[in-house]
Amino acid sequence: xxxxxxxxxxxxxxxxxxxxxxxxxxxxxxxxxxxxxxxxxxxxxxxxxxxxxxxxxxxxxxxxxxxxxxxxxxxxxxxxxxxxxxxxxxxxxxxxxxxxxxxxxxxxxxx
Amino acid sequence: xxxxxxxxxxxxxxxxxxxxxxxxxxxxxxxxxxxxxxxxxxxxxxxxxxxxxxxxxxxxxxxxxxxxxxxxxxxxxxxxxxxxxxxxxxxxxxxxxxxxxxxxxxxxxx
Numbered sequence: 001x002x003x004x005x006x007x008x009x010x011x012x013x014x015x016x017x018x019x020x021x022x023x024x025x026x027x028x029x030x031x032x033x034x035x036x037x038x039x040x041x042x043x044x045x046x047x048x049x050x051x052x053x054x055x056x057x058x059x060x061x062x063x064x065x066x067x068x069x070x071x072x073x074x075x076x077x078x079x080x081x082x083x084x085x086x087x088x089x090x091x092x093x094x095x096x097x098x099x100x101x102x103x104x105x106x107x108x109x110x111x
Numbered sequence: 112x113x114x115x116x117x118x119x120x121x122x123x124x125x126x127x128x129x130x131x132x133x134x135x136x137x138x139x140x141x142x143x144x145x146x147x148x149x150x151x152x153x154x155x156x157x158x159x160x161x162x163x164x165x166x167x168x169x170x171x172x173x174x175x176x177x178x179x180x181x182x183x184x185x186x187x188x189x190x191x192x193x194x195x196x197x198x199x200x201x202x203x204x205x206x207x208x209x210x211x212x213x214x215x216x217x218x219x220x221x
Contacts, residue, residue: 031207042117042200042211043155050207058208059112090154098143100202100209102154 003027004103006091012109019078021106023091025071031094032074034058034066036087037105043090049074081110113138115203117212124191125220132215134201135183141203141210144177144184149198149214158199159186191219 003026013019023032033048035058045058047066055066063085065077078085091103114137124130136144142163147155161168161175161184168175172191177184188195196219201212 033209040213042213043202043209044211045208048207094207098204098207099157099160100145100204101157102147104154105152 004091004093004101006089006103006106008106009104010107012111013081014111015082016080019081019108019110021076021089021091021108023074023076023103025074025093027093027095028071029093029095030071032068033092033094033100034064034074034076035090035092036060036085037090038087046076046089078108081108083110086110113141113203113205113208113210115201115210115212117201117215119215120213121216121218123218123220126191126193128191130188130191130195130217130219132186132199132201132217133183134185134203134212135181136203136210137182138203138205139179139182140205143204144175145202145204145209146173146175146186147200147202149200151197155200188217191217193219193221195219 005024007022034046035043044060049055049068067075089106092100117134145160148158149155172189174187198214200214202209
């Protein structure tokens, strides 16, 4: 798993509540990513980071924000969770500028 | 942006037979093409990759081919085993953003 952990691994929350997911890496890689995985859509990029405080949007960024105050941590926040954000969320890192490795995932259910 | 299409969405093969999964991409700037295997409840795992300056790459029972002119690449698994059963994803990248296919669920029947 390339030293990537995600927390929590499972979460159930209610519509309208804020949710923060955490990704932690142990190897100080520069690039980190957040994806969501839904049936029929594969993996879709939400946001990515190319350094501390340096982030950019992916193709499905609406309703999500991210922060990276330390190299090893990349946080994904759903400011006001909706049922359409029920998904499995994966964090990934890039090694050697292209090879990408994924964490174990967080299953989020928004009721 | 890049658009990656993957076929078939499901594939069943007899143990020992070969399996082929195909992907196409749209952006000629894409230069890195990884393949991932995802088992139930786990994150995708990189199994093989190919760069645009190479036409074919092999690692034991797994091979990947790339046709840059036609913008397609394929995963070949030979002598399939039950433990090959999983969902496989292709991806294309030009720089540090990755675009994924929608996945192929492979079932190897003992």
